[in-house]
Amino acid sequence: MKRLVILTGAGISAESGLGTFREKDGLWTRYDLNDVATPRGFARNPGLVLDFYNARRANARAACPNAAHVALAELEAFWPGEMLIVTQNVDDLHERAGSQSILHIHGGLEGALCAACDHRWPAPAEMRLADACPACGHAPARPDIVWFGEYPYHMQQIEAALLRADLFVAIGTSGTVYPAAGFAEIAARTGADCLELNAEASAVAPDFDEVRLGPASRIVPEWVAELRAALG
Template structure:
């Protein structure tokens, strides 16, 4: 019997809401070199470009709406009697807007700011500019509170602890090639968890899962949630 569930979501969950994925053909990284907009070095070279990029992502996010996959995961959280943790690689807020509360953003949150000078964090969905100042220290070193390449993901100790207790690990809409998230299935399986992948196409790590289902998240996730809730 499944009591504890850990769910990992990636860009494929939000793609059907109109938010571009990063690694598919035509994805964001094919139009913006990652070293320019998603590294500390890129921010140091041209903070204006980085802030413009993420301000545009904020505007895209504001006009997007949660889809059936987001809503189904919120329904599972509300109806599940055991432990459940939703871990997302996504920096958008669509899970929250759908109603999810037991949620960790391992790559940060687009609608938050981080001071590169003092480390202070605060909520903000406004466009970012180089002259913006940190409300804590006053430095003009504002950046989005997201994890860039070369930086350590957030909440890792809590995530690993939950994986160690999980009876079921489910990966939804992920490419399977970004670590440490790509290794979660192996971490969970070593502790005896059953593993399931729900993805538009099989990921690079699909062979590590006990079961894999292919199709759009807006169909697969509600179907799986209905099974879990006995509907």
């Protein structure tokens, strides 16, 4: 039975209205990443950081899954073997589309994290400076997001899945952010076929056996339909 690992990046959610780091005039362009996406920035000005992620959370909650998210949920339903989605995205569009086997490598906007004791709990729509950890009382709480300089979540589990994979697929990723940019190389070590689905070729496109270009809302459903037909 085929073991499938799928990596998704910002490109899969762009058509749902959620901008990427590199999008011109997007939310990220109005902030210095050192101020809003680092532990030092949070220590220096936690109010600014909370406001930034409150805006991102509101954007994500207003967005809807697109055809690419829905197609992956459908794939999970008929795939005969193991399937794991590893996402670099902090939105919950995969979950809302119906996918269940998901690991968020960079955390999620829907979570809050205590910087003192590492307790986690669901984030409110707006996080405030006065919000205290329900476990230890420390305030302020931070979004449960992996910031620059911090180690991504679930790496041991992800690397084990990549080394078992028969097929690795990257969707909507730039190939510039490690360790995710090295996933195709890891999967290929044990003979996995590697496919990239992207709006444009990523920085690590040569690591893939095949690259298909186009909007995620078109090329992902097309690929899923091919798999369904092949499986009969």
